[in-house]
Amino acid sequence: MEFSLFEKREKPLIEAALIEFLDKGTYSKGTLGQAMRYSLTAGGKRIRPLLLLATVHSLGGDTTKSYEIATALEYIHTYSLVHDDLPAMDNDAMRRGKPTNHKVYGEDIAILAGDGLLTQAFEIASLGSLPDAKKLALILALAKAAGPMGMVAGQTEDIEGENQQVSLEVLKAIHEKKTGELLRFSVYAGGVIADAPSRVAMLLNAFAAHFGLAFQILDDILDVVGDSKELGKKTGMDATLNKSTYPALLSLEGAKAALENEVVGARKTLVQISEYYQTKGGQFDIQLLSDMLDLLRLQQRRE
Ligand code: GRG
Numbered sequence: 459m460e461f462s463l464f465e466k467r468e469k470p471l472i473e474a475a476l477i478e479f480l481d482k483g484t485y486s487k488g489t490l491g492q493a494m495r496y497s498l499t500a501g502g503k504r505i506r507p508l509l510l511l512a513t514v515h516s517l518g519g520d521t522t523k524s525y526e527i528a529t530a531l532e533y534i535h536t537y538s539l540v541h542d543d544l545p546a547m548d549n550d551a552m553r554r555g556k557p558t559n560h561k562v563y564g565e566d567i568a569i570l571a572g573d574g575l576l577t578q579a580f581e582i583a584s585l586g587s588l589p590d591a592k593k594l595a596l597i598l599a600l601a602k603a604a605g606p607m608g609m610v611a612g613q614t615e616d617i618e619g620e621n622q623q624v625s626l627e628v629l630k631a632i633h634e635k636k637t638g639e640l641l642r643f644s645v646y647a648g649g650v651i652a653d654a655p656s657r658v659a660m661l662l663n664a665f666a667a668h669f670g671l672a673f674q675i676l677d678d679i680l681d682v683v684g685d686s687k688e689l690g691k692k693t694g695m696d697a698t699l700n701k702s703t704y705p706a707l708l709s710l711e712g713a714k715a716a717l718e719n720e721v722v723g724a725r726k727t728l729v730q731i732s733e734y735y736q737t738k739g740g741q742f743d744i745q746l747l748s749d750m751l752d753l754l755r756l757q758q759r760r761e
Contacts, residue, residue, distance in 0.1 A: 459515065459743055459745060459746055460745060460746075460749060461512065461745070461746050461749030461750055461753070462749070464508075464511075464512060464515065464746055465508060468507075468508060468511050468521070469504055469508070471525065472504050472507045472508070472511075472525070472528060472529070472532070473499075473504075475525040475526075475528070475529045476498050476499070476529055476532060476533075477495070477498070477499070479526075479529055479533075479578070479582045479585075480494060480495055480498060480578075489563065489567055490567065490570055490571060490574055492563075493559060493562075493563040493567050493568065493570070493571035494571045494574050494575055494578075496559060496562060496563070496571075497536050497539065497540050497553075497559050497571065497575070498532075498533070498536055498575070500553065500554040500555075500556050501554045501555065501556075501690070502532070502535070502536065502554060504532060505641075505673075506528075506531045506532060506535055506640055506641060506643075506644045507528035507529070507531055507532050507644070508750075509641065509644040509645060509648070509669075509747075509750065510524060510527065510528045510531060510644040510645070510647050510648050510651075511524055511528055511648070512648070512746040512747055512750060513644070513645050513647075513648020513649060513652070513662065513747065514648045514651050514652045515743065515746060516648075516742060516743040516744070516745075516746045516747055517648065517649065517652035517653075517654055517658070517742065518652065518740070518741055518742075518743075519648070519651050519652025519653065520651070520652075523586060523587055523588050523651060524647075524648075524651050525586070526582050526583060526585045526586035526588075527583055527586070527588075527593075527596050527600075527647050527651070528647075529579075529582050530579040530580065530582045530583035530600060531579070531600065531640065531643065531644060531647070533575045533576070533578060533579035533582065534575070534576060534579045534600070534604045534609075534640065535640055536575050537571075537572040537573075537575035537576040537579070538572075538604075538609060538613075538640075539553060540558075540559045540560075540568055540571055540572040540575070541568075541569070541572040542613070543558040543559065543560065543568075544560055544565060544568060544569065545560070545565065547613075547617070548695065548699070550691060550692065550695070551692070552686075552690065552691050552692055553690065553691050554690045554691070555687075555690030555691075556690070559571055559572075576604075579600075580597060580600075580601070583596060583597050583600060584597065588651065592650055592651065595650055596647050596650060596651075599643055599646055599647070599650075600643055600647075602639075603639040603640055603642065603643040604639070604640065604643075607635075608635055608639035608640075609635060609636055609637075609639050609640055611635050612632050612633070612634070612635030612636025612637070612638075612639065613636055615628075615631070615632045615635065615636070616632050616636055616701070619632060619701070619702055620699055620700060620701055621699075621700045622702075623702055623707075624702045625707075626707050626708070628702075629702050629703070629704070629707060630671065633670070633671060633674040634667070634670065634671070636674075637670060637673060637674045637677070638666075638667065638670030638671060638674065639670075641666055641669055641670040641673060642663065642666040642667060642670055644666070645662050645663070645665060645666035645669070646659070646662065646663065646666065648662070649662045655734075655738075657734055658731055658734060658735075661727045661730050661731045661734070662727075662731070664723075664727045665724050665727040665728060665731075665747065668720045668721070668723040668724035668727065669720075669724050669750075669751065669754075671720045672717050672720035672721050672724065672751070672754050672755075673754060674704075675704045675713055675716055675717040675720065676717055676754050676757055678696065678703040678704040678705055678713060679704070679705060679710065679713050679714065679717065680693070680757070681693050681694065681695060681696045681697075681703065681705075682694070682696075682697075682703075682705050682710060683710070704716055704717075717754070717755070718755070721751050721754060721755050724751050725748065725751060728744050728747055728748055728751075729744070731744070732744050
């Protein structure tokens, strides 16, 4: 299936699920609920839930049982952006083309809205009709991916790396945690929901690692060459904060080559998954995830 068709079908369902769970919260009508809703509905690309659902679909799994965990994932991603934009962190005024949460609701409520999104994510992840053993495995993996061994650790290392040149190896390790872990979880969760055999789960993990790195390199490239209106946020922030990035360490051309390298690596793992199913029997729809990779590659060529 083409990703563009899949996205057309799934994105409205994701948007509906994001709001449905928010509306179930007793606090949803007050300022806290409004602040949570503001960032949830500010128009994100929904890459992580789409990647999760695309993984489930490509393995022939049931996407209808996946919305709780996909929603929980987007809640956590949204919280991370709200907190990342705070004055104590990146101090951003615009996100997704709109004023950041703290610019509208104040720092105190923005911090609490992030806390609310993070906590409610785990409540949502515990709902739905997946077997309890799968839910438990997913909740554990999500906590690890988002927590002090994953995204929070990456954000800490990123902050500590400001105003100093870090090596490419260190930069990669930061990215793997800060951005990579949630993307890796998206693909992992898809494999769990669709009962991927262990060999496929291993290959999916390799695919996700390449995808995550490609995604972050693209973000670094777009911060240099992207259009701030199109991106919905200020560009050039990495240079302002004196951050080590792929373009800073490798030059723009070097960063583009590194992105291409990750895309090629990711595609190889998809081919290996396809070959596995050809020999063992079973279907794998390679196009969906392959199309998502192409989107990463095309974005950096737009300028
Ligand atoms: C505050 C604990 C804590 C963590 C924040 C992910 C993160 C950690 C900060 C975001 C910083 C950043 C801009 C990273 C680059 C990659 C990235 C996560 C971009 C934003 O994700 P998209 O492109 O955003 O999926 P949308 O708006 O489409 O949801």
